[in-house]
Amino acid sequence: MTSNKELQEKRMRGYFIEAASEILKGEGLKAVNVRSVSERAGYSYATLYNYFKDLNELVFICVSGFLNECEAMAAEQSAKHQPGKDRIKSSMKSLAGYFVQYPGIFELCFIERINNPVANQSSAKLIYELVDRITQEDFEHLIRNNIISSQTAKTTTLILKNSMAGLLLHYLNRLQPNDYKTFIANLDEQLTAILA
Amino acid sequence: MTSNKELQEKRMRGYFIEAASEILKGEGLKAVNVRSVSERAGYSYATLYNYFKDLNELVFICVSGFLNECEAMAAEQSAKHQPGKDRIKSSMKSLAGYFVQYPGIFELCFIERINNPVANQSSAKLIYELVDRITQEDFEHLIRNNIISSQTAKTTTLILKNSMAGLLLHYLNRLQPNDYKTFIANLDEQLTAILA
DNA sequence: TTATAAAATTAACAATGTTAATAAAAATAA
DNA sequence: TTATTTTTATTAACATTGTTAATTTTATAA
Numbered sequence: 001m002t003s004n005k006e007l008q009e010k011r012m013r014g015y016f017i018e019a020a021s022e023i024l025k026g027e028g029l030k031a032v033n034v035r036s037v038s039e040r041a042g043y044s045y046a047t048l049y050n051y052f053k054d055l056n057e058l059v060f061i062c063v064s065g066f067l068n069e070c071e072a073m074a075a076e077q078s079a080k081h082q083p084g085k086d087r088i089k090s091s092m093k094s095l096a097g098y099f100v101q102y103p104g105i106f107e108l109c110f111i112e113r114i115n116n117p118v119a120n121q122s123s124a125k126l127i128y129e130l131v132d133r134i135t136q137e138d139f140e141h142l143i144r145n146n147i148i149s150s151q152t153a154k155t156t157t158l159i160l161k162n163s164m165a166g167l168l169l170h171y172l173n174r175l176q177p178n179d180y181k182t183f184i185a186n187l188d189e190q191l192t193a194i195l196a
Numbered sequence: 197m198t199s200n201k202e203l204q205e206k207r208m209r210g211y212f213i214e215a216a217s218e219i220l221k222g223e224g225l226k227a228v229n230v231r232s233v234s235e236r237a238g239y240s241y242a243t244l245y246n247y248f249k250d251l252n253e254l255v256f257i258c259v260s261g262f263l264n265e266c267e268a269m270a271a272e273q274s275a276k277h278q279p280g281k282d283r284i285k286s287s288m289k290s291l292a293g294y295f296v297q298y299p300g301i302f303e304l305c306f307i308e309r310i311n312n313p314v315a316n317q318s319s320a321k322l323i324y325e326l327v328d329r330i331t332q333e334d335f336e337h338l339i340r341n342n343i344i345s346s347q348t349a350k351t352t353t354l355i356l357k358n359s360m361a362g363l364l365l366h367y368l369n370r371l372q373p374n375d376y377k378t379f380i381a382n383l384d385e386q387l388t389a390i391l392a
Numbered sequence: 393t394t395a396t397a398a399a400a401t402t403a404a405c406a407a408t409g410t411t412a413a414t415a416a417a418a419a420t421a422a
Numbered sequence: 423t424t425a426t427t428t429t430t431a432t433t434a435a436c437a438t439t440g441t442t443a444a445t446t447t448t449a450t451a452a
């Protein structure tokens with residue numbers, strides 16, 4: 001049972017979270033600051049501190065919403081394929097597409113320093129295991145049908161998640177390679193080889 | 197031929213570069229600011245602006261020095277091995293060791309935003325191709341002896357560089373996995389699979 | 393309706409990057 | 423050598439951003 005007070009407080013937090021999420025998606029992390037978020041939420045900058053320990057806490061609360069959205073997008077793409085390696089490939093391309101569309105979210109999830117010790121462990125784990133969650137069903141299918149061993153699945157997931165993070169880091173943060181076409185070609189080349 | 201003026205100017209830049217490099221190695225990127233660097237260099241904070249466009253330019257000038265040091269460390273390790281896959285593995289472990297020892301340098305090379313358009317392209321490329329340079333000799337050897345094809349070498353380098361960046365990003369930035377032992381085990385597992 | 397509690401706002405401060413104005417030092421010309 | 427000019431370095435100042443303190447406004451209870 002939630003009291004009136006709790007409901008109101010939850011709503012207030014929601015206004016700030018929504019404002020921060022919108023700015024993150026539209027203008028990226030560098031545009032997020034106490035004053036811009038509070039203004040968009042319709043309150044003064046100091047009001048934010050009545051509902052969040054600091055700006056960092058607020059920003060990291062946005063993470064799980066974004067991860068859900070990214071997973072949903074990958075799942076939607078998955079629905080078009082049969083379980084298996086092709087579907088993993090397609091899911092990873094969808095994941096890459098999400099972060100290319102919202103570079104600010106990539107920055108937040110993989111790059112921005114976390115000062116908040118609470119959000120720290122839980123959200124870091126949530127991010128780290130994103131690829132695991134998206135590909136879990138397919139890997140289980142591959143193991144069940146004796147296409148790959150359980151050990152191979154574990155190793156492949158590790159390489160998959162690290163190489164996706166690295167690929168996106170280089171491209172979004174350093175523009176390496178410096179054209180989109182090559183980036184897409186590299187993505188495909190990498191996925192094909194890892195899942196061979 | 198360098199004039200007196202050029203020599204003196206080069207020296208001055210050197211003092212600031214050295215100061216910034218020391219802070220980067222010791223306390224990391226967060227401890228680098230105009231005032232701390234200038235103080236260590238023995239000058240006032242505004243003097244820095246007589247020799248560098250801004251703090252960003254100075255900080256990114258440090259990059260190539262660090263990359264050289266990292267390559268040298270990998271080369272030293274390499275000298276103990278015969279050319280081939282084992283040597284690539286050993287070089288990559290040495291590279292990982294360097295960045296684990298100096299997380300501030302990893303942050304600078306892979307994470308920190310570049311605002312300087314000049315340093316941008318050149319230093320981004322230098323960073324992106326670090327793994328290529330370190331492994332070049334070995335891949336040439338493998339191709340020459342028909343152990344792998346030239347195409348496989350290209351793809352393997354791509355996966356190697358991305359998965360190393362991702363592995364380090366997750367570990368240094370998010371403490372995933374959250375113990376050193378597992379990190380080292382993952383590093384080995386990943387390298388073994390990629391170079392299989 | 394008035395006293396009290398809660399919430400929101402404005403004012404203020406600290407840290408940092410950067411520029412402008414001033415001072416000091418060095419170089420040059422008489 | 424001394425005066426002038428140029429170069430270099432420093433201090434002062436300002437803008438931005440995160441955060442806290444003091445104050446005002448709003449809601450609640452007697």
